[in-house]
Amino acid sequence: MAINAQEISAxxxxxxxxxxxxxxxxxxxxxxxxxxxxxxAHGLENAMSGELLIFxxxxxxxxxxxxxxxxxxxxxxxxxxxxxxxxxRRTGKIMEVPVGESLIGRVVDPLGRPVDGxxxxxxxxxxxxxxxxxxxMQRKSVSEPLQTGLKAIDALVPIGRGQRELIxxxxxxxxxxxxxxxxxxxxxxxxxxxxxxxxxKESTVRTQVETLRQYGALDYTIVVTASASQPSPLLFLAPYxxxxxxxxxxxxxxHVLIVYDDLSKQAVAYRELSLLLRRPPGREAFPGDVFxxxxxxxxxxxxxxxxxxxxxxxxxxxxxxxxxxxSAYIATNVISITDGxxxxxxxxxxxGIRPAIDAGSSVSRVGGSAQIKAMKKxxxxxxxxxxxxxxxxxxxxxxxDLDAATQAKLNRGRRTVEVLxxxxxxxxPVEKQVTILxxxxxxxxxxxxxxEIVRFEEEFHAFFDAQHPEILETIRDTKDLPEEAVLDAxxxxxxxxxxxx
Numbered sequence: 001m002a003i004n005a006q007e008i009s010a011x012x013x014x015x016x017x018x019x020x021x022x023x024x025x026x027x028x029x030x031x032x033x034x035x036x037x038x039x040x041a042h043g044l045e046n047a048m049s050g051e052l053l054i055f056x057x058x059x060x061x062x063x064x065x066x067x068x069x070x071x072x073x074x075x076x077x078x079x080x081x082x083x084x085x086x087x088x089r090r091t092g093k094i095m096e097v098p099v100g101e102s103l104i105g106r107v108v109d110p111l112g113r114p115v116d117g118x119x120x121x122x123x124x125x126x127x128x129x130x131x132x133x134x135x136x137m138q139r140k141s142v143s144e145p146l147q148t149g150l151k152a153i154d155a156l157v158p159i160g161r162g163q164r165e166l167i168x169x170x171x172x173x174x175x176x177x178x179x180x181x182x183x184x185x186x187x188x189x190x191x192x193x194x195x196x197x198x199x200x201k202e203s204t205v206r207t208q209v210e211t212l213r214q215y216g217a218l219d220y221t222i223v224v225t226a227s228a229s230q231p232s233p234l235l236f237l238a239p240y241x242x243x244x245x246x247x248x249x250x251x252x253x254x255h256v257l258i259v260y261d262d263l264s265k266q267a268v269a270y271r272e273l274s275l276l277l278r279r280p281p282g283r284e285a286f287p288g289d290v291f292x293x294x295x296x297x298x299x300x301x302x303x304x305x306x307x308x309x310x311x312x313x314x315x316x317x318x319x320x321x322x323x324x325x326x327s328a329y330i331a332t333n334v335i336s337i338t339d340g341x342x343x344x345x346x347x348x349x350x351x352g353i354r355p356a357i358d359a360g361s362s363v364s365r366v367g368g369s370a371q372i373k374a375m376k377k378x379x380x381x382x383x384x385x386x387x388x389x390x391x392x393x394x395x396x397x398x399x400x401d402l403d404a405a406t407q408a409k410l411n412r413g414r415r416t417v418e419v420l421x422x423x424x425x426x427x428x429p430v431e432k433q434v435t436i437l438x439x440x441x442x443x444x445x446x447x448x449x450x451x452e453i454v455r456f457e458e459e460f461h462a463f464f465d466a467q468h469p470e471i472l473e474t475i476r477d478t479k480d481l482p483e484e485a486v487l488d489a490x491x492x493x494x495x496x497x498x499x500x501x
Contacts, residue, residue: 028089037231038276039073041088056086072277074233096126097241099248107223110234110241129240133299140303142366149185149427152357152420155379160370162303162312168319169344179259185427193221194258196242199265202227235269243300246313253309262318267330284329340364359386372479378437389413415445418453431475448500463494
């Protein structure tokens with residue numbers, strides 16, 4: 001068979017014409033340094049800040065430092081089997097996390113991967129972890145209350161939807177309990193809750209998840225966890241992942257409560273990353289942009305305007321202080337970013353006053369606009385009463401004789417302290433809080449022995465539930481007090497049939 005050169009050349013020409021290259025062009029680099037959750041890579045000239053990068057072993061990294069010769073990368077996940085000389089490639093995507101309804105009721109890590117063993121999460125939506133906060137004209141002022149179910153907070157330092165209220169105190173003063181109780185109280189309030197656990201023990205997170213499940217709160221809660229055993233990049237990322245999930249709901253016009261437990265551990269993780277990335281240290285060895293770390297996070301909480309759907313994100317950031325020092329660097333930073341703080345004192349906690357809220361140091365900068373009318377009326381004098389009681393209490397230590405007015409103030413103060421106590425995981429609906437505070441401020445408790453107050457309150461609520469549900473209903477529906485004569489008559493009726501006098 002003769003070989004025809006022309007045929008062959010025609011075939012080759014045809015092949016060349018029809019040739020379609022099937023390679024994709026991606027920018028790759030080479031790892032030049034690896035260690036402590038940090039990598040440096042050469043050759044990624046066009047990388048963006050915050051861009052997702054993929055290592056040879058499939059691990060993800062995030063571009064942080066864009067320098068003239070190389071790129072500083074934080075590694076999200078395991079870095080033990082990455083070696084110098086490995087290739088690394090760009091994805092062209094900014095770091096994103098999965099968002100949407102299918103995350104509710106699940107426990108996920110900061111990358112949105114499930115860690116609760118309940119199988120895959122099917123969602124097709126993602127949001128970038130870093131997003132600009134709503135601008136001035138895209139916000140509304142805080143007007144709706146967020147009921148925590150805790151008398152000491154709802155009466156003294158009320159929180160509104162869209163507010164950022166810092167919870168600050170030493171370790172073991174009941175900070176997490178306040179947050180968990182607030183989440184439990186959102187049952188039936190049309191609220192989605194996100195609990196972000198940063199740098200906590202896995203056993204602790206497990207306990208919190210079980211508590212939420214036991215009280216049926218997991219049906220509307222997402223738990224994002226970056227435990228103490230995780231590398232610091234994940235601890236740094238966790239709150240941003242949480243707020244990205246929250247934003248998805250906010251822009252749908254829903255209300256979200258997000259708890260960051262706690263931001264001091266996030267700042268420490270960020271300090272570790274920054275020092276490893278050779279950024280210059282500032283005060284307490286924190287980098288210069290540690291203020292911006294928290295401000296860009298907390299500013300994303302807002303009550304958005306009606307044009308954007310009128311949704312809100314309410315944030316409860318936590319800061320752990322050392323020996324009650326609220327003038328430390330991170331503490332003062334976050335106090336200046338938030339709209340108020342709830343200060344928990346260890347002295348109060350150890351004295352059995354729980355929740356251990358120090359009314360003198362706690363403040364809500366939204367204040368009365370986040371309270372219902374009825375609560376405003378009964379809680380008006382409460383803060384002053386408590387403050388003057390604390391002042392007078394110091395004098396009584398001297399054992400001098402006191403006049404009748406001072407004695408009356410002290411008696412009222414002692415009862416106020418007792419009424420504001422509350423057992424764990426038992427949040428009270430706002431109408432019940434109003435009735436007991438009304439009884440307190442109008443002097444109905446003045447004759448009740450101090451050590452009987454807790455029992456008195458239990459029986460008081462049971463009586464109102466059984467005999468006068470219409471009063472509770474009125475407060476719930478109108479958000480205002482019923483006529484004083486009606487309330488007074490009901491309380492007197494209760495006092496007459498009990499032995500508390």
